Amino acid sequence: MTRRQARPGPTRADKPRTRVSGYSAAALVRQGLRSTPGWERAWGSHDLRDRYEVVIIGGGLHGLATAYYLASRHGITDVAVLDKGYLGGGGSGRNTAIARSNYLTPEGVAFYDRSLNLYENLAAELNFNIMFSQRGHLTLAHSDASLRTMRWRAEVNKVQGVDSEVIDPDDIKNLAPALDVSDEPRYPVLGALYHPPGGIIRHDAVVWGYARASDLYGVHLHQGTEVVGIDTGHGKVTGVQTSRGRISTGTVVNCTAGWSTLINDMVGVRTPIVTAPLQAAVTEPVKPFLDPVVVSGTLHVYVSQTARGELVFGASVDPFAQYSMRGSLDFIEGLAGHVLELMPGLSKMRVLRQWAGLCDMTPDYSPIMGPTGVEGFHVDIGWGTYGFKAGPVAGEQMALLIADGKPPALIEPFGLDRFLSGELVGEKGAASVGH
Amino acid sequence: MIVLPCPWCGPRNVTEFHSLGEVVDRPDPRTATRSEWRTYLYLRNNPAGRVHERWFHRAGCRRFFDAERDTRDNTVFSTWRLGREETGTGVEA
Numbered sequence: 001m002t003r004r005q006a007r008p009g010p011t012r013a014d015k016p017r018t019r020v021s022g023y024s025a026a027a028l029v030r031q032g033l034r035s036t037p038g039w040e041r042a043w044g045s046h047d048l049r050d051r052y053e054v055v056i057i058g059g060g061l062h063g064l065a066t067a068y069y070l071a072s073r074h075g076i077t078d079v080a081v082l083d084k085g086y087l088g089g090g091g092s093g094r095n096t097a098i099a100r101s102n103y104l105t106p107e108g109v110a111f112y113d114r115s116l117n118l119y120e121n122l123a124a125e126l127n128f129n130i131m132f133s134q135r136g137h138l139t140l141a142h143s144d145a146s147l148r149t150m151r152w153r154a155e156v157n158k159v160q161g162v163d164s165e166v167i168d169p170d171d172i173k174n175l176a177p178a179l180d181v182s183d184e185p186r187y188p189v190l191g192a193l194y195h196p197p198g199g200i201i202r203h204d205a206v207v208w209g210y211a212r213a214s215d216l217y218g219v220h221l222h223q224g225t226e227v228v229g230i231d232t233g234h235g236k237v238t239g240v241q242t243s244r245g246r247i248s249t250g251t252v253v254n255c256t257a258g259w260s261t262l263i264n265d266m267v268g269v270r271t272p273i274v275t276a277p278l279q280a281a282v283t284e285p286v287k288p289f290l291d292p293v294v295v296s297g298t299l300h301v302y303v304s305q306t307a308r309g310e311l312v313f314g315a316s317v318d319p320f321a322q323y324s325m326r327g328s329l330d331f332i333e334g335l336a337g338h339v340l341e342l343m344p345g346l347s348k349m350r351v352l353r354q355w356a357g358l359c360d361m362t363p364d365y366s367p368i369m370g371p372t373g374v375e376g377f378h379v380d381i382g383w384g385t386y387g388f389k390a391g392p393v394a395g396e397q398m399a400l401l402i403a404d405g406k407p408p409a410l411i412e413p414f415g416l417d418r419f420l421s422g423e424l425v426g427e428k429g430a431a432s433v434g435h
Numbered sequence: 436m437i438v439l440p441c442p443w444c445g446p447r448n449v450t451e452f453h454s455l456g457e458v459v460d461r462p463d464p465r466t467a468t469r470s471e472w473r474t475y476l477y478l479r480n481n482p483a484g485r486v487h488e489r490w491f492h493r494a495g496c497r498r499f500f501d502a503e504r505d506t507r508d509n510t511v512f513s514t515w516r517l518g519r520e521e522t523g524t525g526v527e528a
Contacts, residue, residue: 261481272477274456275506320454323483323507328437330450363477419477420470 015346017389022216042208043215048222048244052080053241054251054402057227057359059083060092061203061388062380063255064221065395066402068126071217073396079219080249081209082242084226088207091257094357095388096280096314098136098293100305102164104149107364107413108427109160109392114410116197118392120199128209131199131307136292137198140342146297150193157195167194175292176320185341187298197246197292200304200312203388204324207292230266237267237376251402253378258323258358260381269372272419273360273382276317277324279331281354283346285309290343299338311349315341315384317359327354353381359384361401364424369398370407370415378402381415437509439444443496451494455457458501483507490514 022040031037054070058065059081070076083089099119101112123130141147150166151321157164169181172192181189211221222244229241230252239248254263261273285308295302300316315335332354340347362368368382380398382389397411407415413425437449457479462471476485480486491499502514 129503259483262483270478270480272479274479274481275483320449321456321481321486321488321506324509349454420473422469422473 012056036090042212043221046222048221048225048242048247049080049220050246051248052220053078053249054080054253055247055249056081056253056255057240057253058090058257058258059087059211059221060090060255061088061207061210061391062092062257062383062398063253064088064207064214065391066253066255066262066398067214067219067221067317067378067395068210068217069396069399070402071219076399076403077218079214080247081214081219081221082225082227082240083221083223086223087211087221088204091357091359091383091387092203092207092391094280094355095385096205096302096304096312097200097306097388098137098198098302099132099201099202099389100152100195100293101162101199101389102137102139102151102193102195104156104427105366106156106160107425109157109162111126111410111414112160112386112390113160114296114396115390115393118344118396119201119264122206122209122392124296126209128205128212130205130209132199132201133307134197135201136175137195138175138292138294139195140172140189140191140294140296140298141166141191141193142189142296142298144190147191150191153193161172162195163197164193164195164407167192176290176294178289179294180342180344186244187341189238193241194292200306201292201388202307227238227263227266232267232377235373235375237374250376251378252376253380253398253402255380255398257360257381257383257387260360260379264372264379264381267372267374267377267384269374269379269416270365271368271379271382273368274321275323275358275360276319276321277356278315278317278359278385279327279335279354279356280312280314281332282306282313282334283311283349283351283353286311286349295340296338296342299341301335301342303339303342310352311346317361318356323358325356327356327359361385363419365427367394367414368393368416369411372416437511439490439502439511439516441492441495441498442500442514443498444492447492447495451492453491453493455489455491455499457481483513489517514526 054289056096063081067079101116103109103112141150154164154166168191226243231239237252256263290305291422293304302314304312362382369380397408400408438446439449440446462475487503500514503512
């Protein structure tokens with residue numbers, strides 16, 4: 001049985017320079033005693049200025065985190081975050097809220113582990129409860145081949161100080177008694193990669209926490225503001241055309257998911273991204289019975305139980321390119337069958353709803369971050385099915401890129417030019433259905 | 436459920452097919468530079484709208500064909516056999 005290793009505490013760089021205030025136990029008591037609680041709105045709305053130093057397209061987790069770290073770490077507060085819908089209405093509100101760092105490549109492990117570190121300290125930094133429950137993460141192996149990949153991942157992880165280990169079916173049964181680890185199923189469970197620091201987070205709270213903190217730093221959050229064009233001159237970005245008017249700016253960051261290709265088309269940047277929906281579903285709430293997050297790549301399914309008691313299921317991305325977010329019956333049928341193969345005891349549970357979110361898939365299952373051929377136009381895209389767990393580190397590194405003008409070491413391997421130089425960062429073994 | 440008309444077998448469930456993605460011009464491998472070849476391998480237009488793509492009838496006749504589809508709502512405009520100019524839903528043998 002593995003033991004939970006002590007993780008390194010927050011370093012100096014993790015500590016915020018100023019605390020985000022306003023929410024406290026005293027405030028809760030004060031507001032609770034009033035007949036009508038007088039909470040202020042968590043963030044304000046502003047008129048669109050005709051000039052910003054930095055314009056971030058996409059008001060989801062990545063866009064808001066970038067704005068927050070620009071303001072808090074680099075003192076750049078003349079920032080606008082634009083979203084055609086509402087904050088966190090895209091991938092940030094549709095993912096299955098899992099965080100982990102047990103990736104396959106050294107680049108991927110270093111990157112996602114930094115993100116997990118930031119998540120561990122985020123509630124304190126933002127003064128907002130993000131409900132991070134580090135309940136452990138199990139990736140099941142149903143074949144010798146996948147057991148070999150698990151072993152490989154475990155060794156790569158350990159070398160980099162990430163708590164990760166291959167465990168046998170008896171240990172799996174101890175961690176998750178509801179799982180069928182017998183040799184009865186068509187694909188029996190042979191072992192699992194166990195990653196104790198992994199867990200689930202309330203994804204909306206992360207969005208709201210970043211939004212509120214950015215707003216306190218003076219960042220303008222513009223909801224319902226669609227970008228319809230990007231102006232360039234002499235290979236440089238000069239402004240952004242929106243549904244509410246034009247903004248002049250020298251720096252634009254594309255932090256969209258699902259629509260990133262449409263934004264890139266506005267400046268003529270071509271990428272390998274193919275957009276496809278990923279479907280997920282949630283059941284009625286029941287008493288807590290499932291502690292770790294359970295993932296099975298062979299069965300294309302992952303399951304976790306939320307703090308409310310609902311089971312959240314996710315699948316792999318739909319097998320062809322689409323911008324449609326409609327759910328399908330064959331998906332929910334297949335998903336239910338696979339879940340029952342893992343946990344036969346759930347046969348009486350009812351699915352409450354299903355939904356889909358758009359995933360921008362890249363050929364190597366790694367994101368695209370950094371500058372492009374157009375000066376001042378940066379991308380933080382191609383987040384496939386792993387954008388939520390990387391939100392904080394993506395924001396931190398994009399902010400560093402904008403402040404320094406060159407890609408920081410942590411995201412250098414993820415540049416757009418890797419596809420033409422052939423230096424791909426192959427994460428398929430750890431990223432596909434590995435949530 | 437999305438129905439895709441195979442030019443040989445007629446309308447079938449999309450779960451019978453395997454998508455090979457949008458059709459991109461293949462440069463001559465003998466003369467292409469590395470960057471031309473990688474552009475062909477990786478870069479895609481990924482349009483939100485009409486796309487010309489290739490499909491394989493995996494659980495059917497196991498033949499390839501081309502289709503024109505709208506990626507926003509999965510309307511299939513036409514499917515046709517490779518190497519033929521004719522378009523249509525082609526249910527004839």
